[in-house]
Every structure is written in C-alpha cells, then in structure tokens.
Amino acid sequence: MYKNQNLLNIKRRILIVDDELINRTILAEMLKDTYEILTASNGEEALEILNKEEYITIVILDLLMPKVDGFEVLKRKKANINIKDIPVIVSTSEKELEVKSLKLGASDFIKKPYDDVEVIKARIAKLIDLYESKIVVNKTREDELTGLLNAEAFNLYGEGILLNSKKHDLIAIRLTNFIFLHDYLGSEKSNTILKNIAKELVKFANKNNGIACRSHDDYFYVLIDHISNYENIVEVLNNELSLLHERINLKVKIGVYQNVDKSSEINVLCDRAMSAVDSNDDQTQDIGFYDTKSIEQNIYIEKLISDFDNAIKNEEFIIYYQPKFNIEGDKPKLEGAEALVRWIHPELGFISPGDFIPLFEKNGLIKKLDTYVLQKVCKDLKFFKENYSKTLQISVNFSRNDFFVLEIKKKVDSILAKNNLEHKDIHLEVTESAYTRDGEQLIGILNSFRNDNYLIEMDDFGTGYSTLNAITDLPFDYLKLDMIFMRKFDSNKNSRKVIKFIINLSKILKVKTVAEGVETKEQCDFLKSLGCNLIQGYYLSKPLKYDDFILLLEKES
Numbered sequence: 001m002y003k004n005q006n007l008l009n010i011k012r013r014i015l016i017v018d019d020e021l022i023n024r025t026i027l028a029e030m031l032k033d034t035y036e037i038l039t040a041s042n043g044e045e046a047l048e049i050l051n052k053e054e055y056i057t058i059v060i061l062d063l064l065m066p067k068v069d070g071f072e073v074l075k076r077k078k079a080n081i082n083i084k085d086i087p088v089i090v091s092t093s094e095k096e097l098e099v100k101s102l103k104l105g106a107s108d109f110i111k112k113p114y115d116d117v118e119v120i121k122a123r124i125a126k127l128i129d130l131y132e133s134k135i136v137v138n139k140t141r142e143d144e145l146t147g148l149l150n151a152e153a154f155n156l157y158g159e160g161i162l163l164n165s166k167k168h169d170l171i172a173i174r175l176t177n178f179i180f181l182h183d184y185l186g187s188e189k190s191n192t193i194l195k196n197i198a199k200e201l202v203k204f205a206n207k208n209n210g211i212a213c214r215s216h217d218d219y220f221y222v223l224i225d226h227i228s229n230y231e232n233i234v235e236v237l238n239n240e241l242s243l244l245h246e247r248i249n250l251k252v253k254i255g256v257y258q259n260v261d262k263s264s265e266i267n268v269l270c271d272r273a274m275s276a277v278d279s280n281d282d283q284t285q286d287i288g289f290y291d292t293k294s295i296e297q298n299i300y301i302e303k304l305i306s307d308f309d310n311a312i313k314n315e316e317f318i319i320y321y322q323p324k325f326n327i328e329g330d331k332p333k334l335e336g337a338e339a340l341v342r343w344i345h346p347e348l349g350f351i352s353p354g355d356f357i358p359l360f361e362k363n364g365l366i367k368k369l370d371t372y373v374l375q376k377v378c379k380d381l382k383f384f385k386e387n388y389s390k391t392l393q394i395s396v397n398f399s400r401n402d403f404f405v406l407e408i409k410k411k412v413d414s415i416l417a418k419n420n421l422e423h424k425d426i427h428l429e430v431t432e433s434a435y436t437r438d439g440e441q442l443i444g445i446l447n448s449f450r451n452d453n454y455l456i457e458m459d460d461f462g463t464g465y466s467t468l469n470a471i472t473d474l475p476f477d478y479l480k481l482d483m484i485f486m487r488k489f490d491s492n493k494n495s496r497k498v499i500k501f502i503i504n505l506s507k508i509l510k511v512k513t514v515a516e517g518v519e520t521k522e523q524c525d526f527l528k529s530l531g532c533n534l535i536q537g538y539y540l541s542k543p544l545k546y547d548d549f550i551l552l553l554e555k556e557s
C-alpha cells in the first residue's frame, strides 16, 4: 500500500471488455464515478485499445465472446511486452474457467451477474494498489522529505492525467529567499516549512483533481484541472508561512501555465510554468502567468540560434553604413559612419539587429558576430580609404561581453593590422549602460585600447544613469547623445535644456559630441547652434547598403 494514497487523486482508466452491451453498461455505471471507463465489445477491439491507449490500469475481461474470446486476449496480451503487465480481472459465471484463465495470467475474478457492487469495487481497488506498488518497486515515487511525488513519478502520472480531454494548468511554486532562509534558520526549520507547503499543495491538488510534486529544494509543481483563480492558494500558502515566521519576509511566488499544450512533455510544461515565476523577479507580484504567445517567440528564437553558425559561414550578415556628418562648418561634411549589421535570412528574410543582438548578447554568440562584423568592416574600410577618403573613420558597436574575450585587444589589433589600418580609423562604440554595470574591469580594458590610439564613443548617452562624479573617470573620446532626446525634441521643453547641458558637459570633459537620430533641419540647426560636433540620422542619411555608401563616397570626395 502507498503511504500517501491520497496524493494520487487521479481517475485510473479501466477497460471493460464484454460482447454484451448490457454487461458493459452495468459495469460502467457502477464504476464511472471512481474510474475513467473505456469499453470494447470484442477481443480484437480490446487488444487494439490496449496497444493504442496508454495508462490503462486494469482490464475487466469477459471470457466467452465470439471470434477472439477472453482466453485468446489473455494469450496475446501475455506475449506482448508492452501490455503484458496490465492486470486483468476476468468476469465469468463459470467457476471452472477460473483456473485456466489464471494460468494465462489473469489476476482475479468477478462473478456475473454483477450483484454485489461494493465487493467488485473493493477487489478492483485492491488490485490497482498491488499493481501500482509493483511498478514502483524499483523506483521510489515519493519525495522523502515531504511525501509528495518526486519529479519522475509526477511526469509519469502527469502524462496519464493529460490524456483526459479536460483543460489543465501546471503551476510552479517557489519561495522567495529560500537559500538565504535555509542558511539562516537551519535545515530543520526550513524543512518544516517545506513540509507545510507540501501539505497545503496536496489539499489544493486533491480539490482540483490533480497531483503535486517537489522536484528539489523549494521547487514545487502542481498539475490540476484548469481553474481561473489562483489568489486563494497563494493566500493560503502565505498565511501558512507567516504563522511560522513572523520576523522573516518569506513568501511564495507561483508561475501558472494555463491550458497547457498537451503535446509537450511534462518537464517542458514545468519549465514554462517555472519561467513564469522568474518573470516576476521584482518580487512585487506573487503570481506570474506563462504567456503562450511566447511559445511562438521561443520557436523563433531557437531558430535564430540554431541557424547562426550557418549564417556566419554563408555570409548572411551584411553591414550597412550610416554616415556621420561633421556640422561645425557651413556645410555638413562626411567624416565617418557607423557600421550596423543586418541579417538577410534565406527563409525569414530581412531581420533587424533589434531582433537578434539582445538575444546573442544573452547567449554569448555576440562575440563571434562582432568579430565577424569587425573583419568585414576593416576589409571595407581598407577599400574606402584606398579609393575614396583617407580620413574616413568607422565606428563599430561592441557589446559588453566582447571585452571579456581573452586578449580581446590583441585580436582587434591583428584584424586591423591585416588590413593596414591605423587604430584611430576605428571607433569602438560602447553603450553607456555597459560602463555602469560593474565597470571597473571594463574601464581597464577600454583604457588599454585608448592608450593605444583607438577612439571610444560612449553610445546611448543619457540612458545609462552615469553619475556626474563617475563620468569624469570614464575613458571615452566621443559622447553619443541617445536618440531619445531627439524623439522628445518637440513634445518636451526640458529636452532641449538637457541637450544643451550634455553638450556643455562634453566640452568640459574635452570630448566631442555626436547626436544620433537627428531627423529634421530644426534639430540639426539647434545642435549646430550649441556647438555639437557631429550628427547622424535620417535627416542627412539613413543607414546605407554598401553600394549606396560607395555612391556617397564618390559624391563627397
């Protein structure tokens, strides 16, 4: 017997095989409240169902049927490894057939006509118990600490539950600060907390026809019939916790994946629910919902990642150049350009960097991409300088991760050297927010570039919250005003004051200012009047394809 029979509050499936409709109907009526019933009207059909359907817990088999009879079913079942262990209760009115069917593997008998309902139910329940404890002989089913199902058993029974045509929800439950709590309270007390959570989760699961498990630490999962209100369970769990520890801010957070996609494996469903918990890391909300739209998004992301290597090999990443103009003189003068990457995907078409750069920054592929971009840019720049403008400078975007590649500077040096370029031909654009996040190490690396004549542009200035105090210590030669200031140019009066302030700040720091996202003449004139050195934006030029950039170079030189 299971220690925690009530933990498995799921309807087992029973297959009733009888050629007489009346017998099938009587049995089904008798059992349908406790079990999920499948029926077959002959032996052939029974074997078909057994082979096709999973998680049939018991077969109730009539022995005497035309064509393929009960004995034949027992024989064929015994020979089939996939179904041979499913227990069979034979239903017969003839005592002498019992021994024969026993030999063929039947486990028990019930007598026709079916008069004693309670006896029949009891025999079925007992057999299920025996059978289920047999299959788990070698597999512990329970989480030792809490008595909930362990992850393996949860997966096993969960699959059975999902066969049911109802909608189901998967909920992941975690505790805030659990690791801290464990250290602080010691394992005995924190174990008590986990056990109490488990108790409430069992009640919750039972009430909603589901199962609950603890996979490890404070990772709990519950699979239940679909419901719409989760506030209650969160409240109950939090009450439980507050009773235990008034002084500690201990709370549960749950992630809910509603109406789960039944074609996915249970552990995938668990991961999705858990990701909804993590989406609430700000700790202001207790419940996070898994956004099913993100399934499509995930597929898209997976595709971009898996196609990456081929894209590098097939040169699907191409570089656009957005001109930067010096506006100090009478006429804007081309001084350089920013290299901006695009992905021309063979199936998905044009993909803008906003779709893949953040993704590749997260998973590290950015390093390979940026090296590729730098190589292409250097090759192009060599050509531009030899044929058009000797003083042209190109800026290349560097992500924070790029700088933590071993010997990054040597690598960049060698790419430039191969193309006979001087260090000052390349600007490294580094976004301001990169400096603000554990900047020390980055500052050291950037200094080493700068001491060797590379020029550094602090990109997106105004979004990274540098303090005025810190900014004096940061290594950069150009301050690139974020385009947000141009977007607010008309709507927000203060925006012009801030632009003026930043340009003055640049002058104090003795660095040049680049304004990006400049779209109108009015913006351009305003910037010029303040002494801004360079502008970049749709007003003077959009990012250009290689061939169009060459045309511009021809015109300018």
Ligand code: C2E
Binding pocket: 322, 339, 340, 341, 352, 353, 354, 357, 366, 370, 373, 397, 398, 399, 459, 460, 483, 516, 517, 518, 519, 536, 537, 538, 539, 542, 543
């Ligand atoms: P960013 O470095 O701030 O680049 C400026 C973005 O503003 C570019 O978008 C550019 O096309 C756009 N832009 C330029 N002028 C205007 C304008 O007047 N109005 C408006 N509304 N937009 C303008 P894009 O090319 O989509 O690039 C987006 C971001 O992707 C870049 O932002 C940069 O952070 C990143 N990125 C692009 N190429 C690379 C690369 O090779 N390596 C790395 N690490 N990041 C890159």
Ligand code: CA
Binding pocket: 338, 397, 429, 459
């Ligand atoms: Ca940039």
Ligand code: CA
Binding pocket: 459, 460, 480, 482, 483, 516
């Ligand atoms: Ca920028």
